[in-house]
Amino acid sequence: MKTQLKYILILTIILSANLVVSQDSNTTFTVSQFANVMSEQPELVVIDVRTPEEFAGGHIEGAINYNWKSENFGSQIANLDKSKEVLVYCLSGARSGKAAAAMRLEGFTKIYEMQGGLMKWRSGNWPEIVSKVADPGMSLEDFQALLNSDKLILVDFYADWCAPCKKMEPYLNEISNDMESTVEVVRIDADKNRALCKALGVDALPVLHVYKNKEQIWNHTGFIDKEGVVQQLQ
Numbered sequence: 001m002k003t004q005l006k007y008i009l010i011l012t013i014i015l016s017a018n019l020v021v022s023q024d025s026n027t028t029f030t031v032s033q034f035a036n037v038m039s040e041q042p043e044l045v046v047i048d049v050r051t052p053e054e055f056a057g058g059h060i061e062g063a064i065n066y067n068w069k070s071e072n073f074g075s076q077i078a079n080l081d082k083s084k085e086v087l088v089y090c091l092s093g094a095r096s097g098k099a100a101a102a103m104r105l106e107g108f109t110k111i112y113e114m115q116g117g118l119m120k121w122r123s124g125n126w127p128e129i130v131s132k133v134a135d136p137g138m139s140l141e142d143f144q145a146l147l148n149s150d151k152l153i154l155v156d157f158y159a160d161w162c163a164p165c166k167k168m169e170p171y172l173n174e175i176s177n178d179m180e181s182t183v184e185v186v187r188i189d190a191d192k193n194r195a196l197c198k199a200l201g202v203d204a205l206p207v208l209h210v211y212k213n214k215e216q217i218w219n220h221t222g223f224i225d226k227e228g229v230v231q232q233l234q
Contacts, residue, residue, distance in 0.1 A: 031121050034114040046087045049099040056131040068099040082107045089114040092205045123203040137193035147214045152233055156187045157207040164223035165206045171226035183233050
């Protein structure tokens with residue numbers, strides 16, 4: 001009996017420890033959680049780690065802009081209280097993940113990232129503050145006109161800051177050259193075509209679509225190698 005109680009006690013301690021680790025390691029919020037925390041605690045620091053140009057084109061109300069790519073990022077976060085909760089976001093989550101990791105190394109203990117970034121925020125029609133009139137980019141009608149072709153249309157939704165997008169760009173250019181008789185490659189910058197991405201449900205990067213006779217026959221989100229794409233074009 002004593003042995004059983006001993007094992008039960010040990011198991012309870014292990015499970016409790018695992019629960020604490022699980023809670024501590026939960027450093028991301030969904031868009032709705034992010035919005036709820038902001039409304040419940042308006043004094044929280046919310047950091048948009050995109051470029052100033054992106055920030056001016058649309059950002060969450062109350063956010064401050066500390067550009068992750070800027071050499072001033074370190075000195076800017078140094079002025080924050082490292083013991084307080086800080087919410088971080090970017091366009092899709094890649095840059096905010098890197099910024100949050102760097103901040104944790106600097107001693108910040110309560111950093112929370114928004115899953116999917118501003119693209120998910122926009123897809124849910126949450127409000128934004130716009131500091132300048134942004135170029136609306138390609139319209140849905142213009143996009144649909146691009147699909148009017150006898151060829152397969154391979155559409156690549158990308159951004160200049162997106163690492164997987166950069167990795168895929170060379171082979172997408174190769175496909176454009178090697179398969180030009182049967183495939184047309186169209187690359188669309190998500191930063192410059194917000195309305196189109198929202199209309200098409202593109203809320204992450206990179207995203208590939210393949211169209212045949214104006215109908216979407218394949219799509220993929222995230223990195224994929226050349227072989228995986230070519231298989232869909234044959």
